[in-house]
């Protein structure tokens with residue numbers, strides 16, 4: 655099993671992640687809290703109240719976890735494609751896999767990575783939603799003191815399965831949209847690259863960026879539901895399941911609720927995924 659794909663997936667994921675985290679914090683807050691009027695309002699309030707550090711809350715854990723998550727995604731994707739087409743990554747430019755195979759491999763990668771991502775994502779969302787300023791003498795401490803404390807508290811209060819809260823919504827969000835992600839990337843690369851050649855850096859950046867935007871646009875409705883289900887344990891709001899969460903969110907806030915965070919998600923998706931694919935392609939070419 656080619657291991658380069660796993661390592662390249664890890665490094666490229668980490669680079670994308672740091673770049674995108676401030677956008678991600680604003681997104682999570684807009685999706686789960688009703689105190690902000692919009693993106694700018696949320697950014698201003700976060701900055702005033704919590705300084706620049708507020709935007710980087712909950713980042714250390716994803717950095718560690720991306721090692722597992724992105725390498726599983728890209729590793730499973732490439733190896734599934736290899737199993738389906740019997741051609742290796744180096745031969746793909748000469749014998750491009752069909753879009754159906756790319757889609758199936760993407761969905762498989764997406765499905766498998768969910769079970770690595772779910773606990774990390776839950777902890778990230780809980781920490782990002784703590785809006786208290788950094789500890790000042792005399793002020794009450796935030797609910798979770800950091801990622802490890804958060805993980806331990808969830809296990810104690812909600813049981814070990816509590817760490818997988820929202821995992822089903824995450825599976826529904828990621829399985830099809832990771833297929834769309836890789837198909838969009840491949841399609842855009844092939845459109846602007848002569849047969850047999852590797853896509854240029856500019857092509858990889860643009861195709862990666864747009865693949866991010868397109869897949870996130872489709873994923874946003876379930877992303878909102880996922881984030882709300884992850885917060886449910888904390889706020890003592892109970893949803894009976896994904897459908898119940900959808901119905902009660904629509905009843906209270908209208909259909910627009912499904913598009914919460916769409917703009918910021920897209921703004922974040924372009925740079926994050928442009929950098930992810932560029933570093934992934936280059937690392938593999940460099941090792942290949």
Ligand SMILES: C[N+](C)(C)CCCC[C@H](N)C(=O)O
Pocket residue numbers: 667827828831832835866869870873923926927
């Ligand atoms: C499939 N879905 C749209 C959910 C994600 C696709 C992009 C994943 C990337 N690590 C990022 O954080 O943007």
